[in-house]
Amino acid sequence: xxxxxxxxxxxxxxxxxxxxxxxxxxxxxxxxxxxxxxxxxxxxxxxxxxxxxxxxxxxxxxxxxxxxxxxxxxxxxxxxxxxxxxxxxxxxxxxxxxxxxxxxxxxxxxxxxxxxxxxxxxxxxxxxxxxxxxxxxxxxxxxxxxxxxxxxxxxxxxxxxxxxxxxxxxxxxxxxxxxxxxxxxxxxxxxxxxxxxxxxxxxxxxxxxxxxxxxxxxxxxxxxxxxxxxxxxxxxxxxxxxxxxxxxxxxxxxxxxxxxxxxxxxxxxxxxxxxxxxxxxxxxxxxxxxxxxxxxxxxxxxxxxxxxxxxxxxxxxxxxxxxxxxxxxxxxxxxxxxxxxxxxxxxxxxxxxxxxxxxxxxxxxxxxxxxxxxxxxxxxxxxxxxxxxxxxxxxxxxxxxxxxxxxxxxxxxxxxxxxxxxxxxxxxxxxxxxxxxxxxxxxxxxxxxxxxxxxxxxxxxxxxxxxxxxxxxxxxxxxxxxxxxxxxxxxxxxxxxxxxxxxxxxxxxxxxxxxxxxxxxxxxxxxxxxxxxxxxxxxxxxxxxxxxxxxxxxxxxxxxxxxxxxxxxxxxxxxxxxxxxxxxxxxxxxxxxxxxxxxxxxxxxxxxxxxxxxxxxxxxxxxxxxxxxxxxxxxxxxxxxxxxxxxxxxxxxxxxxxxxxxxxxxxxx
Amino acid sequence: xxxxxxxxxxxxxxxxxxxxxxxxxxxxxxxxxxxxxxxxxxxxxxxxxxxxxxxxxxxxxxxxxxxxxxxxxxxxxxxxxxxxxxxxxxxxxxxxxxx
Numbered sequence: 001x002x003x004x005x006x007x008x009x010x011x012x013x014x015x016x017x018x019x020x021x022x023x024x025x026x027x028x029x030x031x032x033x034x035x036x037x038x039x040x041x042x043x044x045x046x047x048x049x050x051x052x053x054x055x056x057x058x059x060x061x062x063x064x065x066x067x068x069x070x071x072x073x074x075x076x077x078x079x080x081x082x083x084x085x086x087x088x089x090x091x092x093x094x095x096x097x098x099x100x101x102x103x104x105x106x107x108x109x110x111x112x113x114x115x116x117x118x119x120x121x122x123x124x125x126x127x128x129x130x131x132x133x134x135x136x137x138x139x140x141x142x143x144x145x146x147x148x149x150x151x152x153x154x155x156x157x158x159x160x161x162x163x164x165x166x167x168x169x170x171x172x173x174x175x176x177x178x179x180x181x182x183x184x185x186x187x188x189x190x191x192x193x194x195x196x197x198x199x200x201x202x203x204x205x206x207x208x209x210x211x212x213x214x215x216x217x218x219x220x221x222x223x224x225x226x227x228x229x230x231x232x233x234x235x236x237x238x239x240x241x242x243x244x245x246x247x248x249x250x251x252x253x254x255x256x257x258x259x260x261x262x263x264x265x266x267x268x269x270x271x272x273x274x275x276x277x278x279x280x281x282x283x284x285x286x287x288x289x290x291x292x293x294x295x296x297x298x299x300x301x302x303x304x305x306x307x308x309x310x311x312x313x314x315x316x317x318x319x320x321x322x323x324x325x326x327x328x329x330x331x332x333x334x335x336x337x338x339x340x341x342x343x344x345x346x347x348x349x350x351x352x353x354x355x356x357x358x359x360x361x362x363x364x365x366x367x368x369x370x371x372x373x374x375x376x377x378x379x380x381x382x383x384x385x386x387x388x389x390x391x392x393x394x395x396x397x398x399x400x401x402x403x404x405x406x407x408x409x410x411x412x413x414x415x416x417x418x419x420x421x422x423x424x425x426x427x428x429x430x431x432x433x434x435x436x437x438x439x440x441x442x443x444x445x446x447x448x449x450x451x452x453x454x455x456x457x458x459x460x461x462x463x464x465x466x467x468x469x470x471x472x473x474x475x476x477x478x479x480x481x482x483x484x485x486x487x488x489x490x491x492x493x494x495x496x497x498x499x500x501x502x503x504x505x506x507x508x509x510x511x512x513x514x515x516x517x518x519x520x521x522x523x524x525x526x527x528x529x530x531x532x533x534x535x536x537x538x539x540x541x542x543x544x545x546x547x548x549x550x551x552x553x554x555x556x557x558x559x560x561x562x563x564x565x566x567x568x569x570x571x572x573x574x575x576x577x578x579x580x581x582x583x584x585x586x587x588x589x590x591x592x593x594x595x596x597x598x599x600x601x602x603x604x605x606x607x608x609x610x611x612x613x614x615x616x617x618x619x620x621x622x623x624x625x626x627x628x629x630x631x632x633x634x635x636x637x638x639x640x641x642x643x644x645x646x647x648x649x650x651x652x653x654x655x656x657x658x659x660x661x662x663x664x665x666x667x668x669x
Numbered sequence: 670x671x672x673x674x675x676x677x678x679x680x681x682x683x684x685x686x687x688x689x690x691x692x693x694x695x696x697x698x699x700x701x702x703x704x705x706x707x708x709x710x711x712x713x714x715x716x717x718x719x720x721x722x723x724x725x726x727x728x729x730x731x732x733x734x735x736x737x738x739x740x741x742x743x744x745x746x747x748x749x750x751x752x753x754x755x756x757x758x759x760x761x762x763x764x765x766x767x768x
Contacts, residue, residue, distance in 0.1 A: 644764025646699075650690050 004067035006051035007086045010094055011133050013044040018126035025119035034109040037122035041105050041129055045098035052091050060526045063088055066139050066203055078200075083139035085202050088527040092337060092520075093136035093269055100261040100344045101129045103497040107352050108253040110491030111359070115251075121161060125257065128154035132262050136269060140200040141190040144270075148186055148230070151263050152179035158258060159250040171246035178243040182233020186270075189226035192219065206276040210531050213280045224277050224284030227270060228291075235267025235321050237295045242593050244318055248310040252355030255310055260317050260351050261344035268324040268340055272333050272528075279331075279531035286416075289329035293423055296322025298590055300430035304437065305586045308365045309354050312438055316391065317347055319427065323406055326420055331533035332409035334521030338512055339406060341520070342398035346390035346505035352498050353384035356487045357442060361450050367438065372447025376454040379489055379498070381443050386502040388439045390509075392432035392558060395551040401509035403428060405538075408514075408546035412538035425553050432557020433564070440565040514543035675716035682709035694759045696751065700744045707737045 017040025021033050028036070055063045068083030084090075105125060112121055131154050135147030153176075160172030194200055196219050197208045213220040231237070236244035247259050258264070271278060271288065278285040299318035306312035320343045327336025357373055357380060358365055374381045390397040393404070403424075410420035447455060486494060511519040538546070564571055576583045588594070641652075682705055689702030711730045718726025751758060 642767055644767025646760040646763070647691055647694075654687055654691070 001050070001054070002065070002067075003051045003054040003091075004065050004084065004086050006047045006054060007084055007091075007094070007137055008067070008069070009047040010044045010051065010098065011084070011130065011137060013040045013047070014126045014130035014133060016040060018123050018130060021119055021126065022123040025123070028119065030113075030118045033119045033122050034105075034112075037126050038102065038105040038109055040126055041098055041102045044129070044133070045095070045102050048091065048094045048098050051086065052095065055086070055088070055091060063526060066201075068139065078194075080140060080142045080200055082143065083201075084137040084143075085139035086137065088524050089269075089272060089337070090136050092341075092524060094133060096341050096344050097129065097132050097136065097262050100348050100501075101125075101132075101257060103500055104253050104257040104261070104348060104352075106493045107256070107355075107497040108251075110486050110494040111253055111355060112251065113486060113491075117161065121158075121251070124154060124157050124161070125253075128158065128258060128263070132266070135266055139202055141193060141202075141205070142200050145183070145186055145190060148234070148266070149183055151234075151266060152176060152183065155179065155247070155258050155263055158254040159247045161250055161254065165249065168249040171243070171249040175243040175247050178233055178240050181240060182230040185226045185229025185233070189223050189230065192223045192226065196220075196223070202273075206530065209276050209280060213277075215280055216283055217280070220277055221281040221284050224274070224281040225287070227274055227277070228284065228288050231267030231270045231288075231325075232291065233267075234270075235264050235325065236318050237267065237291050237322065237325060238298060239592065239596065241295065241299070241318055242589075242596060245311045245314045245589070248308070248314050252310065252351055252358060255314070256348045256351035256355065259314060260347035264317060264321055265324065265340050265344070268321065268328055268336060271325065271328045272337060275328070275333060275528055275532075276530050278329070279533050282533060285329045285331075285533055289326050289420065292322045292325030292329060293420055294322075295319065296326070296427045297423060297430075300427050300434065301586050302589050303434040304430060305583060307368050309358065309367050309370070309438065309442065310351070310365055312367070312434065313347070313350055313354055316350075316431065316434065317343075319431065320347065320391070323403055323424065323427070326410070326424065327406035330406075330410055330413060330417060330420065332406050333528045334512075334524050335402065335405035335409055337524055338520045339399075339402035342390065342402040342505070342508050345501055345508050346387045346397075346399060349383060349387035349498060349501035349505050350391065352494070352501065353380050353387060356380040356489075356494065356498075357384075359487045360454060361448075364450075367441045370442045370448055370451075371445040372443070372451045374443040376447060376451040377487060377489055379495060380487065383498045383502040384443065385439060386505050388435045390505040392435040393428055393550055393554045394558070395547075395554065396509070398505055398507070398509035400547065400550060400554070401512055401514075404546045404550040405512070405514070405543070407550070408538040408543050409536075411542060411546065412536045413534050414536075425549060428550060429553045429557045429560075432554045433561045436558050436561035437565055440561060444566055445569070514547070515540040672716055672720050676713060679709045679713040679716070682706075682712065694761050696744075696748050696758060696760055699760065700741065700748070703744075704737060704741065707733055707740075 017037050021028065021036055025033070064085070064087035066083055066085050068081035071079065071081050105122070108121065108125065112118055115121065128151065131147050131150030133147075135144060135151055138144040138147050156172045156176040156179075159175050160169045162168050190200065193205055197205050197212055199205055199208070209220070229240075233240040244259060244264065248255055250259075278288070296319045299315045299322060303312050303315035303319065306315060320339070324336045324339050324343070327333070327339060356377065357370065360373070360377060360380075361370060364370075386397075390399040393400040407421050407424045407428075410417045410424065489495075511517065512521060564575075585591070686702040686704075686706030686709060689705065690699050693699060693702065711733050714726040714730045714733070718724065718730075748758070751763070756763065
């Protein structure tokens with residue numbers, strides 16, 4: 001079988017799984033739904049491996065294939081095919097997505113068992129994976145937009161999964177609306193691409209672009225900026241990021257799959273996929289890089305003070321995606337995608353561990369109430385530590401190699417790009433602090449009531465379920481959220497998923513060690529041929545110097561976290577009081593929600609209200625009632641002729657005929 | 670014989686019918702007047718037919734008679750129905766269909 005045939009199978013299995021589970025929700029036992037869901041993604045992963053093997057059997061330069069099943073629309077100059085494009089970049093994304101998704105499905109299989117919506121959950125989850133695969137495999141911009149929108153919908157459905165929670169449905173709507181803003185950007189970009197290049201097909205577009213556009217021409221810059229709107233909305237970059245922390249209202253496996261490992265990286269993939277256009281618009285690429293840098297710093301500072309465990313990790317996700325955006329925007333494609341992969345490993349793992357702890361806390365997410373889980377939950381603690389070390393870029397873990405490679409590349413480009421190095425390392429320092437703040441606060445210290453119960457009785461605490469965001473009591477009769485979620489210690493599938501990811505988080509970076517091996521970059525590089533932003537490559541010495549600096553910074557950050565949160569537990573509080581204003585500013589997430597509310601939501605509401613009061617009332621209503629009045633009064637005049645006197649009708653008739661006869665007589669003579 | 674006399678007679682008959690319809694209130698008389706108008710038309714048709722010398726006008730006259738008969742059937746039926754329901758036999762009082 002050819003590579004593209006395998007790629008079609010990659011798409012087929014999740015779609016089938018979603019449909020089978022959705023249609024068979026009454027007939028299938030609960031466990032079967034989970035198994036089908038997991039198996040579908042597992043098969044998809046296997047097909048991805050097969051496609052990779054078939055690609056590896058070819059020359060490095062010939063590893064790109066387009067294949068289409070049928071023509072979607074072919075009219076006058078428009079040729080949209082239901083086609084996929086298989087190259088190194090898309091197969092890389094396919095493997096990351098399906099691989100991590102398989103493990104997260106496995107985790108959900110255990111975690112969600114007490115939820116009534118089990119079938120629904122797996123059907124959505126499979127549908128999400130299908131959409132994401134469609135997005136990365138799409139062979140033209142139209143199919144990309146289809147996948148892009150499907151992913152947005154799947155995200156909405158999964159965030160609002162516990163639809164009895166008002167906070168969850170609101171978060172889902174927020175995510176959907178902001179994603180649609182991005183969709184508009186992407187659609188407009190596709191229109192412009194078609195207008196300028198006359199095709200939606202990747203192959204044609206990327207071939208013609210260097211011939212048609214000159215560097216930094218306004219049209220290609222506009223296209224790239226519109227693409228960036230789409231990418232930023234999906235990848236939660238400033239200022240379209242506010243949906244991501246709220247999306248943590250969804251079940252934890254969702255946060256792990258969609259809002260850490262896969263969907264939020266779609267923007268990074270988009271920038272990498274359209275690298276030809278960005279190479280022709282270096283200004284847009286620089287804007288993108290600076291937005292990524294701003295996001296990584298802003299998110300890291302917010303993560304320092306968040307007290308909600310999942311939201312803190314969500315800000316960390318934003319921050320890490322900031323690194324990836326910087327990477328693919330300055331031309332470090334291999335490094336950016338490498339960081340995407342390692343981030344998928346350790347961030348999915350961190351969310352899984354967080355889910356396990358939240359389950360043990362009976363859905364409580366406030367880290368101020370947590371503590372001492374190191375003794376209570378050995379497995380969860382160890383895996384969380386693995387994920388934390390990788391996130392903090394502890395030497396020799398996966399995050400250590402991937403993050404520093406991006407910064408080394410920025411350093412090699414020199415000049416203005418040195419800002420990225422300095423601030424990037426500062427961000428890394430913050431990353432280490434906030435990561436280990438979470439780990440110390442949750443795992444160390446005096447065991448909280450729930451942890452003590454777990455140590456003493458071995459049972460998970462059961463409290464009356466309440467909404468972690470508002471504290472309202474929740475109705476568990478309907479079963480979502482279920483009365484209890486499983487913790488990793490009691491569920492073998494969860495342990496397997498977390499164990500594999502912990503292993504990958506620790507050693508996953510070894511596939512790309514400077515000067516030793518360069519698997520990912522060597523594999524991906526042929527996909528990034530053509531016009532490039534820059535030809536520089538960091539030398540191996542500089543790579544290692546960067547790694548050394550990164551390692552020192554990481555250790556310093558961990559030490560700082562220890563100094564802050566363990567050595568003297570009163571110190572953070574003292575600091576908070578001393579820098580009250582700064583703390584408030586960070587705690588309110590830089591007032592982004594308030595600013596957007598003030599600048600976008602309120603004006604939109606005001607316009608809406610004005611339209612309702614003035615335009616709707618006077619113009620629209622006026623038109624409608626005016627028409628009605630005219631017809632009615634005209635009808636009144638005519639109806640007066642219908643007076644019911646037969647003889648007057650006869651008179652009218654005769655007079656009319658007489659008039660006609662007279663007319664013809666006069667006109668004929 | 671000059672056609673004018675026929676046409677004059679026909680016009681007089683027609684005018685009598687029109688006046689009858691416009692001035693009288695009894696439905697029965699109105700029906701009669703209608704017949705008068707139709708027959709005025711018939712007279713003109715037959716006269717012209719004779720003048721031209723073919724029979725098409727006469728055929729039309731026969732058809733008009735048939736239609737007149739049908740119309741009388743319906744009209745008389747209505748009048749009988751009105752009478753049976755003890756409604757006034759006066760077209761000015763029967764004006765329920767006014768707009």
